[in-house]
Amino acid sequence: MGQLRSLAGQTAIYGVSSILGRVINYLLVGLHTAIFLPEQLGIVASLFAYTAIFLVIYTYGMETTFFRFAKDNLEKAYTSSCTVVIIISTVLSATIYFNSDFLAPLIGYPSAGKYIEWLAIILWIDAVLSIPFGRLRFENKAKKFASIKIANILINIGLQFFFLLIIPSLDSSFEVTIGSIFLANLIANALMVLMLYKEVIKIRFHWDKQVMQTVFSYSTPIFLMGLAGMMNEQLDKILIEHFLPDSYYKSMDSTAATGVYSQTFKLGVLMMLAVQAFRYAGEPFFFAQADDKKAPELFARVMHYFVIFGLLLFVLVSLNVDFIASIFLRQPEYRVALYLVPLILFGKLIYGVYLNLSIWFKITDKTRYGLYFSLIGLFVTLAGNVLLLPKIGLLGCAISIICCYLSMSLVCYIIGQKHFPIPYNFTKLIPYAITAVVLVYMGELYQHPNFTIDTTINIVCSILITIVLWVIEKNKLSAGKL
Known part of the structure; x- marks a missing residue:
């Protein structure tokens, strides 16, 4: 009970900060x-998708590796992890920066050379700071971690409003371009170095061959797994450009469709935040509890409440997606794909389930299995998008997300029970899942023609659903089973 409350407390801090940060950051979606235009944001989405994939290469699995070895020797794990990340990041960023004009046409955006240069610097900063941020998590300094993340978001948003609204209002000759988005990110990320000053000055460059062999043997499968996993998350935004026929939608070409899809995808932010907050708090928690003989039962209870909370989010956001979109998607052409949001939410929930299931191969040092599962997911993502995009358009992306994480979860569960049995009670969760899907389907099927009345009905239903779920689970909570 105490361990779960501790995890819940840490998750709440990470979650509240992430939610607050993303809600504030959501102002940018409206801006x-x-x-x-959708085609302009399509370029932004594609470049940030490439950036997310490259960040995994830069960090080379060192964040998880740091957690694995920090409990034995914190300073040695910190120094070794930072050394690897700095070397990889410096080599890659220098290569990208000085070859930006060559790389830009290769990815389909010949005029994006300057943006790629800025992204190379952003990648270097993000990668090098990933281990100091990991140290904050390991030392349970969740409040400092959260404060810096929120400050970064506030600075980024402030700069973007300055570049996109304030300067143009003062100088009519100022040209507003998507470059302002990348420049604001660069400045905000650079300022994080100062915010992490105490952790940064503890970095020592040290290469111990024997230690590095151990580090790389653990981190390489984590890196490959992370790379495949990130490609699962970002590949659809890249593939739309190449496999969606320009003639599929009358109102937009493939670049514009990428912009519409990327903004629609952001409406699933609450589920993504829940999963992210759980990962931040859960990873150190699971490692800390791994040697406890009651760990399997504890992990099963964590899964139970994670799924229930995730299903509640799935229902609440899906029922109110039209209202949410009316606030953040300012132009009507961005709202043509709202029907995808429930599918995206459900896919991300399944990903959260996979993160729960995946703990067995991390604490048993069988990280190669994570690579195998991620490769399965990558194959499903790639095949699903390539086959479905030309036939059913953007719906193919959403279906591929669900199929990807479902296949990974099933295989991970089956194999995991043979190596580290955990008594998950999915039979109790299935009725919740079915009820959630039915509620969302009914909400889609029966919509009042008056937007205000429909929104009011959905909000009232959301409140009632939350109350009913709380009553159902109240006995377990009051009995101290959480």
Whole structure:
């Protein structure tokens, strides 16, 4: 009970900070969709998708590796992890920066050379700071971690409003371009180095061959797994450009469709935040509890409440997606794909289930299995998008997300029970899942023609659903089973 409350407390801090940060950051969705056309935001989405994939290469699995070895020797794990990340990041960023004009046409955006240079610097900063941020998590300094993340978001948003609204209002000759988005990110990320000053000055460059062999033997499968996993998350935004026929939608080409899809995808932010907050708090928690003989039962209870909370989010966001979209997607052309949001939410929930299931191969040092599962997911993602995009358009992306994480979860569960049995009670969760899907389907099927009345009904239903779920689970909570 105490361990679960501790995990819940840490998750709450990470979650509240992430939610607050993303809610504030969501102001940018409204700003961007009011100023830029879908095809312009399509370029932004594609470049940030490449950036997310490359960040995994830069960090080379060192964040998880740091957690694995920090409990034995914190300073040695910190120094070794930072050394590896700095070397990889410096080599890659220098290569990308000085070859930006060559790389830009290769990815389909010949005029994006300057943006790629800025992204190379952003990648270097993000990668090098990933281990100091990991140290904050390991030392349970969740409040400092959260404060810096929120400050970064506030600075980024402030700069973007300055570049996109304030300067143009003062100088009519100022040209508003998507470059302002990348420049604001660069400045905000650079300032994080100062915020992490105490952790940064503890970095020592040290290469111990024997230690590095151990580090790389653990981190390489984690890196490959992370790379495949990130490609699962970002590949659809890249593939739309190449496999969606320009003639599929009358109102937009493939670049514009990428912009619409990327903004629609952001409406699933609450589920993504829940999963992210759980990962931040859960990873150190699981490692800390791994040697406890009651760990399997504890992990099963964690899964139970994670799924229930995730299903509640799935229902609440899906029922109110039209209202949410009316606030953040300012131009009507961005709202043509709202039907995808429930599918995206459900896919991300399944990903959270996979993160729960995946703990067995991390604490048993069988990280190669994570690579195998991620490769299965990558194959499903790639095949699903390539086959479905030309036939059913953006719906193919959403279906591929669900199929990807479902296949990974099933295989991970089956194999995991043979190596580290955990008594998950999925039979109790299935009725919740079925009920959630039915509620969302009914909400889609029966919509009042008056937007205000429909929104009011959905909000009232959301409140009632939350109350009913709380009553159902109240006995377990009051009995001290959480």
